[in-house]
Amino acid sequence: MTHSHDTVDLSCTIAGVRFPLCLMNASGALCVTREELEALGRSRTGAIVTKSMTLEARTGNPEPRYYPFAGGSINSMGLPNLGYRAYAELIPALKTFRKPVIASVAGLCEDDFPEIARTIARVGPDLVEVNLSCPNIPGKPQIGYDFEASERLIRRVRAVVACPLGVKLPPYFDPAHHAAMAKVLKRAPVDFLSLINSVGNALVIDPDRESVVIKPKGGFGGLGGPGIKPVALANVRAFWKAFDGRIPIIGVGGVASGTDAFEHLLAGASAVQIGTAYLLSYNVKVLKMVAVNDCGIPINPLTVESQVIGCMIQGVSWALWENRILDRNVGTMVNPNLESYKILSASDMFEAHSLLTPVANGGQNTSTAGIGEPPITPTLAAVANAVYNATGARVRRLPITPDVMLAALADAKRRA
Numbered sequence: 001m002t003h004s005h006d007t008v009d010l011s012c013t014i015a016g017v018r019f020p021l022c023l024m025n026a027s028g029a030l031c032v033t034r035e036e037l038e039a040l041g042r043s044r045t046g047a048i049v050t051k052s053m054t055l056e057a058r059t060g061n062p063e064p065r066y067y068p069f070a071g072g073s074i075n076s077m078g079l080p081n082l083g084y085r086a087y088a089e090l091i092p093a094l095k096t097f098r099k100p101v102i103a104s105v106a107g108l109c110e111d112d113f114p115e116i117a118r119t120i121a122r123v124g125p126d127l128v129e130v131n132l133s134c135p136n137i138p139g140k141p142q143i144g145y146d147f148e149a150s151e152r153l154i155r156r157v158r159a160v161v162a163c164p165l166g167v168k169l170p171p172y173f174d175p176a177h178h179a180a181m182a183k184v185l186k187r188a189p190v191d192f193l194s195l196i197n198s199v200g201n202a203l204v205i206d207p208d209r210e211s212v213v214i215k216p217k218g219g220f221g222g223l224g225g226p227g228i229k230p231v232a233l234a235n236v237r238a239f240w241k242a243f244d245g246r247i248p249i250i251g252v253g254g255v256a257s258g259t260d261a262f263e264h265l266l267a268g269a270s271a272v273q274i275g276t277a278y279l280l281s282y283n284v285k286v287l288k289m290v291a292v293n294d295c296g297i298p299i300n301p302l303t304v305e306s307q308v309i310g311c312m313i314q315g316v317s318w319a320l321w322e323n324r325i326l327d328r329n330v331g332t333m334v335n336p337n338l339e340s341y342k343i344l345s346a347s348d349m350f351e352a353h354s355l356l357t358p359v360a361n362g363g364q365n366t367s368t369a370g371i372g373e374p375p376i377t378p379t380l381a382a383v384a385n386a387v388y389n390a391t392g393a394r395v396r397r398l399p400i401t402p403d404v405m406l407a408a409l410a411d412a413k414r415r416a
């Protein structure tokens, strides 16, 4: 990094490949589909990192499989991806965005890795990142914890890939393991390291529901977000030392601010990837809402205001979370329970104000006015309009989840 009078140069070079910016997405979050990858291409990210690809397309593990909470997130996505053939077709188009494309390669068994890598390397990604650390495939241990298997696998992939090759490792928690893996990586060898994947097989429990929060593997999943930053920094530092600073490291884990990224650079990283925080950046959050209603002269304003605020909560819940899936043949709702039918929770609560305009409604003194639907329905449009005012993107689908936001942003860009 260099600093001149009025600009900061945040470019970097990894294994001979120049990155216009040393910040990029981490493989996993919002980099599965063509739309998501193209959105990265249009964005200012320093590279486009694909979701880890497997031999066949995968829908991934059953829902719920991702759960954000105050300390970060837990996931057990189970490698949902389009399959390597689809990415082989996509990569040439992604290269037109004129920033490095990193193809992340995974597999369900050792033989998958070289097979995928051979084909993918031919379509010209700038770098290949071999994922040795997905914790979420039931019955498949993380390869990175088996040093012999890792070495065998890297050698086989190395033999079929000419471009810079790196590995995405799981976190290690003991210097003996850092040393053992560093030996493997020097022998194999690789050109760069991505450190770290999520902290595997963590468990988050919701005490109110007396239940784990994700379904696959009995609730065990990969931990991401702010809580894992110290573990990530320790791994970046340990491998930087083991290689005497002679291998480029991409730091991943707990990066949500410039300071977090800077800490990774201080630990020894040349670039930084952003996972959980990138996913959350497309989450729409309502911070404050004011509802103005005219329902005549309320006999008990407090009750009416409470009713209005309740309606606003329902409206925001509908706008941002509730996704009722109907069986089109019989018209019944097929979301089986509140695990797969999300609603607004206490932590999503916003500052809500109700203003009543106490005017006579023109009827006789005893006439009554409803205040049920009126405050709910416009709330949905108000949220969508606020999104439009903030981003310039019109959302026409509910609930406004990150994928809907991404599609709306792409649409706005096309129309511009």
Ligand code: OXC
Pocket: 028, 052, 075, 076, 077, 078, 079, 080, 131, 133, 134, 135, 136, 197, 198, 222, 223
């Ligand atoms: N790490 C991965 O390598 N993959 C994903 N999750 C994770 O934490 C996944 O798809 O499950």
